[in-house]
Amino acid sequence: MDRFRDKIIPVLTILMGIVIAWYIGAYALNAPFQRDLDRRAGETPTTYEFVVKTMTQPKPTLPAPHQVASNFFENTFLRKVSSARSLVYHAGVTLASTLSGFALGTLLGILIAVGIVHVTTLDRSLMPWIITSQTIPILALAPMIIVVLAAVGITGLIPKALISTYLSFFPVAVGMVKGLRSPETMHLDLMHTYNASKAETFWKLRLPASVPFLFASMKVAVAASLVGAIIGELPTGAVAGIGAKLLSGSYYSQTIDMFSALVAGAVVAALLVTLVGVAGKLVERAMGARPA
Template structure:
């Protein structure tokens, strides 16, 4: 009980502080437009009334937390899941691309890591190119991928999942390389003393040692995969997904809808990272690790 309280109280304290800062920023950023409205209407509201008006504008520069919360609740719980205005519907469309890209990225990252660890030529030739690939802005790659695949008749989830794969394979590859190389020399020497084969050395020593590194890198990869799916929806003209929701809201200056979609994306990312973390704990326990 005490451990749970020690974890929850700091988080709630920081969250409360962020909400206060958010309200202050909303008042300051919305104030100039509200002053202009009051001047045109010939009104001179007092301070309390003026602050209330800045926090209730229909299209504010920065929406207040309660406006975002109301919009999020309405578009999540009060609409049919199949509705085009439902955040659950948009989140599912983005999530499908995210999970497919994450699966491809994880598999690709593991394969690359195994090759780098066991083939010295790949370590010297492939790793620099992998690192260099991550220096290219994703906003520049996404339209090219979408256009190329559309030219050959491939649209929908596949191009978006490839963008997710591009962002998610890198942390998995780097983490797995580190994990596969993590066994100490003494353990490797002991396996050689027992005359272990290369496959036995890999499956009984390197793979178990790499599991903590794998799941730590998968947490980063799944969040990056979600970002890739959202970014991939922007140049595709998609009619569904969190990215399309953000784009449509920006076109019509619906800042409250925009922030609500961002909150939905953040919640999806938090759930995905939590699920990967739980999977990592289950695997650790199945391998005999003591619960933390």
């Protein structure tokens, strides 16, 4: 009951506000075109009829929430998963490159952090480059990666996954540098009194201490991976994936399709972030954390 009052009601209130604002926006943006249509057809609808018409256009400037919802429902649950119109199929394609890019990015981020924490030269030289790498707009870089890799014969999943890697290694590297440096001086002194080697200090102290930092940055990284995968799908000739769906929607002014692809992307992102969060909770529980 407390959960209902403290969590669900506030979320639903905000959601309702967004939906109302969305309907008002849909009316305002679709009205001029509808007025134009009615004038040409010589129709004079009542206010109620006019409002309904702005919400039921086949290619609206801004589709109304119920149009997006029914399109999303239809393309998610009523189509065969193998169909090219199924959002599940497209989400699956995007998910595959998101997850491979995320795995690679996390691994790369951890390796970079280990290097920075243990090698003074890397500590002094690597960070500026890592930060610079993230200031380059991925939208400019993605087509170059796709084209260059296609020129050497690499197409399909790998180029998209690499764009995800490029976006997701960064939060992990930054978070893990902080995490691996998080043990207190007292704990480091303790390992020193045992005459522990650097490797022993790493495995028994630094790495376990960094776990909460790892999961916090993996949450950011997995969302960035999804963005990378979608962007990677834009220049691939619109074959498959949420990005391709967005692109073809914009070619043919299928605004409803574009919006339901966006919703699909949001659902996938929410699922991924939640999954990483749950995995983090489970690991921390297994490591004896005090239950909150």
